[in-house]
Amino acid sequence: MRRTIFIVILVIMALIVILLNVVQIERDVIIYVEEGKTGEELKIVRISIAELPYRLEKEKVVVHYAGSFRELTEDVARELDQGLALIEERMGIDAAIEVALFHKPSELEERNIRIVVEEAVWPLFVESSWKQLSDVDSAFLRDLHHTMPHEAVEGVVSQYLYHDRRARWVGDGLAEYAGYLVSQRWAPSVVKARLENLRRRVDGLLQERISYNLIEDFLVIVDDRPSMVEGAAGYGVALAFWLDLTQRHGEEVIRAFWKRLSAQKTWCLIPYVACVGPNARTAARILTELTGEDIWAKLQRMDLQEVLDVLERAAQGLPEG
C-alpha cells in the first residue's frame, strides 16, 4: 500500500515537471528572421511587452503599443478586427489575436538572428517614421493582412487538433484560407505575392514528384528543426485542398465542418501533447460525410499539377494592387 502511494506521488511529480516544461516552451513566440544553416550560430534577441505601456482592445483584438504609435495602433486594431469578423462570417471560426507593435530592432537586418518574444503575443515591427497605415511597407502589410489572420485561425484549430501531428492540413490549410480571404478583400498585392510564393514551392517539388501526401509529408512541427522542402510545399497543397473543396461544394462546407468538429471537445492533460478528442481522421471523416468523397485517400495523394492549377485559378481575377 505504501509502495503504491509512493509510485503515485512519483508519477504526479513527473507530470508536473513535464507540464512546467511544456508551458515554458509555449510561452515564447519564436520568430525566425533567417533560418540558421546547420552549424552556424544563431543570435537570439529577446523582446518583451513589458516595454510597451499601452494597450488597445477591440472585440477580437488586443494591441500592445508605445505611446508614439497611437494612430497606427488604431489603424492596426481596426484592420485586424474587421479581418477576423470576416473570417467568422465566412468560415464560422471565432478567432482572436493579441499583437504588439515593437520598434523595429536594429538586429532585424542581420543574418542568422532569432527574435524571441517573451510573452504569447504576435509581434509587428514598426519603423519610427510610420505614423499611420499608409506609411507602412509591404512586409508589414503582409503580416497585418495575411500572417495575423493565419495565426489567429491556426491558434484556434491547433487547440483541438495539434495533439495529432497529422492534422496540419486542417490547421495550416484553414489558416492559409483565412489569410487568403482577408488579403483578397483588403490587400490584393499581398494575396498575389503569397499565391506566387506558394506556386513556386509546389512547382519546385513537381520537378521531383507528381503527388503529395498531406498526412505524412506535412506534420505539425514539435521542435525547432527547420522545415524540409516537402514541408514548405505543404502550405500551398493544403490551401489548394480547401480552395478546391469550397469551389465544388461552396464555403458552407467549411462552416459545417468547423461546427461539427468544434462541438467535439478536446481535453488535454498536457496541452498539445497528452489529449483526447478529435484527430486528423475525425476531421477527414466529417468532410467525407459532408461531401461524399473519400477525403482520407484524397489527402494522401494530392496531385501536384492539379494543386498548381487551383492556385493559378485563385490568382486569376484578383484586382490589380
Ligand SMILES: [Zn+2]
Ligand atoms: Zn501556420
